[in-house]
Amino acid sequence: MTLSSARRTPLFDQVVAQLREQITTGRWPVGSRIPTEPELVERLGVARNTLREAVRALAHNGLLDIRQGSGTYVLATSELAGVMNRRFAGMPDGDVKELRFTLETAAAALAATRRTGADLDVLDLALARREAAWAADDLETFVRTDAAFHQAVVAAAHNQALSALYADLGELLIAELRGHFEGAPLTPDRMCDHGRLVEAIRAGDPAEASREAAAVFTQRP
16 A cells, blocks of 8 residues: 555545654654554544554555554655665665765765855764764764764765765665664774865865765774
8 A cells, every 4th residue: 555545535645744744854753663543643633543544654655664562663754765775675784885985975076066165064063963972972873963974965065866865875874884883882993083074075175075985984993
């Protein structure tokens, strides 16, 4: 069942739209459990059957993961991201790492030639947040802030297709990063410096920015 083939009614469409908005805006972050069925029935003022149909439709499209006995969890922020998660599930981490390498080195080179002053401000802030999360030995916050930093680099490339693709791969890339760093403390000797990448982008040097983006992968312990 897809959203187009589910039993469509104005109320059904409205409930689907309300649930999707909670996901796409980040009010329900990826990995979080959504409110229980009784809570949503009361909050939305709809019948259980309508809510269940809407949840199943979003689960089929890859946004939600229904886990019997546990609840329903946010799996992706868009239908395409859900497709990406299913398509790449089980692929070797090395393949995902190579995909990141290809996208991020290209994005860094473009960012060096296209970045604006506003882009540099975002990069500086993202870098500071990433470093603070590492210093606090907070793995989950670090993973999210590191992902936000790399998303900012891609955004500074000002290529809508590249930004959209990278965003839809976001949870897959986050999972690869989390898997690499979990199981050990975030000690200074394991820190992968991204400051030089920001400076290369600031200097408008595409070759150096691409080299620094590549070095991120070789610096990993």
